[in-house]
Amino acid sequence: MEILNFQFPSSKVKARRAHVGVVGSGDLEILMEPSIDDATHVTIQTSVTGFGDTWKAVLERFLGQHPEAASIEINDFGATPGTVALRLQQAVEESQS
Amino acid sequence: MTNPLNNRGRKWFEALTGSTGKVDGNPGSLMVAEANLGGEKAVFVGVAPDANARFPRTGHTEVGLEEGWYGTKNLRAVIEADKNGPKRPIITVCDSKSQAYGRREELFGIHLAAAAIIAAYADARTAGHPVIALIVGRCVSGAFLALAGQANRMIAFDDPEVLIHAMYKDAAARITRRSVAELDKLGETIVPMAYDIGSFNKLGGLHSLLKVANPDTPAKATVEQVKSALIEAIADARNSPRTLDVRLESDGAKAFRKGSIKVRELMTRQWAPS
C-alpha cells in the first residue's frame, strides 16, 4: 500500500459533496468535498505502489477540465487509469446533481 | 498415552458434574447434566468426542448437525421447565475443535443447526438464566460462536492449549496467502490476530482468565477453584443486564475496541431523526 498526496491550484467554485465507487478489485472509491481553501487537495490510498507519476498525470488531465476547488480522497484497489478517470467524472456529475 | 476420547472437555464436565452427561435419546457427543453449584442446581452442557458418531465428519468434538439440533432441544427444555420459576444457571463447557466440514452438513443446513443453538443460548440468557461459558480447551471458529459466544460471562483457562480463534493458523495462512511465521509476526502487533489466549483476553470479551494447575487432570482443589469462579460469574451475571454489553464496557474494550465504541456512540447519536 502507498499513500500519495497532491495539491493543484483551482480557479472555479467549490465542489459539492459526492461519493462514488467501491474498494473492490480493479475499482476505487472517491470522496469529494469542498476544499478548505482555493486549491484542490488529493489524498490517495492505493494498493499498488510506484505509480505516483501516473496518478499525477490522470489528475492533472481531469482537473484541467474540472477545476473546482475540491478535497478529494481516493481509496484505490488497483483501478486502471481509465477507471480512475471514469469514477472522477462520476463524482463530478454527482456533485453537480 | 492419552486417550483422545477422554479430552479436557469431557474430564472437566465429569469432574464438575459427577456425571458422564449421557442422556437417553441424545447423541453420544452431547453431554448434558444437572449438578449442584453454590447451593443451587445448574445445568452443564458440552460437546465431547464420540467414537460412534453417526456423521463421518464429526466425532472429534466438532459442532455438527446433531450437536446443534439436539443441543437446541435440550436447552429449550431447560428454558421451558424454568419458565415460571427460578432460572437455573447454564454452564457451557467448551472444548470443541470447530464446526463440522462436510457435504451432508451443508445439505442438511448446518448453518441453521448452529443458528438454532445460538438462539437457544441467547434466549436462555434473556430469559434470565445466567449462561457461563467455561473454555477449557479449543473453541475455534463456529464452535466459539455456537457454544460460547452468547454467554453472559466467558471464563477461559489461562493455558497454552486454550485456543479461541476465527481459523486455525495453517488454514488462515493458506487463505490469506501468508506464511505461519508472518501470521505469528502480525499477531504481535495486531492483537485480534494473535493465537494466544492472553491476547484474546485483551479484547475485553472474557470475564476472567483462570490459571489452573494441571488443566489436563482436574483435582479436588482445582475443581473447587473452577466452581468458585463459576459461582462468582453467575452472581455477577444475575446482577447485570441480560445483554452482551459488558464485553463492550470492559477495560479491554476501552483499550482495544475503540472502533466498536466509536460506532456505538456515533450510530446512537445519528439514529434518532434530528
Added chain:
Amino acid sequence: MTFTPILSDEVVALSTRRSYIELNARARAQQLLDQGTYRELLGPFDRVESPWLPMQGIVTQSDDGCVVAKGKIDGQPAVVIAMEGKFQGGSIGEVCGMKMAEAFRLARLDNEKGIPTRAVLSLESGGVRLQEANMGELVIAEIYSEMVALRKHTPLIVVIAGPTGCFGGMSLAAGLASYVVMTRQARLSMNGPEVIELEAGKDEFVASDKPFVWSVNGGAQRFATDFADVLLEDDANAVTEAVKDLFRKGQPAQLRTDKYDLFIKRLKSMDPSKQWTGEDIRNAWKAGAK
C-alpha cells in the same frame, strides 16, 4: 402454422428488468427503502474505517463495507443494512460488524419504546475478516445476540443475492432471520466450498464444480428444501416487493431455529453413512412431509 414471436415475454421481461446483483451495497439499501426516505447512518463522510487494515498495508473503505440506512418500507419505519461483497469479500471486521450489531440494537430499543421498526439485512459475505479475526468473532456474537432479541418484535428479513453469497458467520445470521429471500445466483452455506474440500477432500466436496456447488447451497436448492422462503430472479423491484410482502405477512408461524423436532426427525430417518446429493434431500424431505 402459428407465428412465434421473436421476443418472448421472458426476453421482454429480461430487457426491462433491473439487476439487484449488480447494485452495490448503497444502491441495494436505497432499493429496499421507500423512495425518498433513505437516510444513511455512519456514511462515507463519517469515515469510520477499519483500524486494523492500515496496520497491515490494506486499503480501507470509508464505510468499511457496510451501509446502514434508516427510512421506510411500505410506509413503516425501517432500517436496512447492506454488506458490500466487493470490499474484502464482504468479510466481517470490527467496524462493519459493529455497525450491523448497533443497527439491530437501536431497532430493538425503538421497538421496546413502542416505535415499530422493521429490519432488512442484505448479505454478501465470505464470513469473518481474517485480518481482524477474533474481533470479528466477538462482534459476530454480538450481532447474533441483537438479531435474536430484535426478531421477537418484528420480522427480520435477510436477502442474499450474489455473486459473493453468504458464508461463515453470516450464514448463521441468515439462519437466525425470520425470513430469507434468495436469488438463483445466491449461495448460502456455513463453510465455503474450498474450505470443505481442503478439510475433507475431493470425495466430499469439489469446489471447482459449479453445478455441484449450487446443487448443495444455491438459491433453488435452498428454497426447495425450505432454508429460504422466497426464490427470485435477479430483479431489483422483485426483491423490494418480496420484502414488502413478507412484512405484510407478519411473524412466521414458527421460526426456523425453533424447528428442532422436525430436524431431529429428519436426522434420525437419514442414513449418514452414505453420501447425499441435493436431489436426495429434496426427495427424502418431500416423502417425510407426507
